[in-house]
Amino acid sequence: xxGTETIMEQENVNGVKLxxxxxxxxxxPTSRQFTISYKNVDKSSLWPxxxxxxxxxxxxxxxxxxxxxxxxxxVIIIVFSxxxxxxVTHSVQSESLLVIPTVGIQSSIKxxxxxxxxxxxxxxxxxVIINEVIKLNRVLYYLTLLVKQHNxxxxxxxxxxxxxxxxxxxPRLLMLERIYSELQSLxxxxxxxxxxGSGDKG
Numbered sequence: 001x002x003g004t005e006t007i008m009e010q011e012n013v014n015g016v017k018l019x020x021x022x023x024x025x026x027x028x029p030t031s032r033q034f035t036i037s038y039k040n041v042d043k044s045s046l047w048p049x050x051x052x053x054x055x056x057x058x059x060x061x062x063x064x065x066x067x068x069x070x071x072x073x074x075v076i077i078i079v080f081s082x083x084x085x086x087x088v089t090h091s092v093q094s095e096s097l098l099v100i101p102t103v104g105i106q107s108s109i110k111x112x113x114x115x116x117x118x119x120x121x122x123x124x125x126x127x128v129i130i131n132e133v134i135k136l137n138r139v140l141y142y143l144t145l146l147v148k149q150h151n152x153x154x155x156x157x158x159x160x161x162x163x164x165x166x167x168x169x170x171p172r173l174l175m176l177e178r179i180y181s182e183l184q185s186l187x188x189x190x191x192x193x194x195x196x197g198s199g200d201k202g
Contacts, residue, residue, distance in 0.1 A: 008178060009039060012170045013140060020175050022182070030101045030186065034179050036169045037094035055080075092168040099183060101190040105145065107165055118163070122190070124148050126160060128183045130176055141173045142166070143180060 008020040017039035025031055091112040098106045102122050109116045126146040133140045145163040166176070 008175060010172055010175050013138070013172060014170060018169055018171055018175065020171070020178065022178075028100065030189070032099045032182055032186065033096060034099075034182075035094055035096040036166055036171055036175070038169075095166050095169050097165060097179070099186055101186050102193075107163075109168065120145060120147055120163065125187070128180060128187065130173070130180055131162070131164065140170065141176055143176045143183075 005024075006022045008022075010018055010020070012018050018036055019039045021033075021035045021037075023033040023035070025033070093110045093112060096108045096110070098108070100122075104119055104121045105125065106117055106119045108118075124147050126148045129144050129146060131142045131144040133142060142164040143166055145165065147161045147163055149159045149161050
């Protein structure tokens with residue numbers, strides 16, 4: 001799938017360099033794919049790998065020179081294995097957002113090992129906002145989808161669910177505004193097409 005791609009680089013709220021890629025596909029000109037990833041993947045992943053390697057060497061050296069029981073050794077191995085598994089399965093590489101008007105929005109989180117996808121149908125999307133969150137002594141911004149949820153009951157009302165996007169890479173406001181403006185234009189254009197279609201039927 002070929003298309004045009006624009007790139008934006010900026011640090012996130014923690015000072016880590018991020019890259020935003022906006023992909024416009026030729027076979028579907030209205031669709032967009034936004035991908036935020038760490039700019040220097042090799043450099044950013046070097047320290048965790050090095051610390052893991054040093055921890056293994058330190059534990060092996062400690063086991064050689066310190067006499068411990070077999071039970072303590074098994075406990076250390078189990079705890080260490082859990083830490084390694086958690087690191088492999090929860091270390092985020094990138095986050096992406098695929099927007100296909102009138103179909104839906106799919107957010108994806110790519111880990112070192114595996115991927116997690118979340119799809120929201122277009123008919124359930126109410127709006128997209130930039131949400132301001134105060135966390136400790138910092139103000140953080142999250143791009144958030146407002147999703148309509150139909151409540152079965154006497155009132156038969158609709159509730160709104162908030163789905164934050166790019167919550168692991170934590171981009172700054174400028175990068176979020178770039179994604180927000182394109183998302184809003186896609187939402188408005190789709191609403192106009194739906195309104196025109198319903199007007200023609202009437």
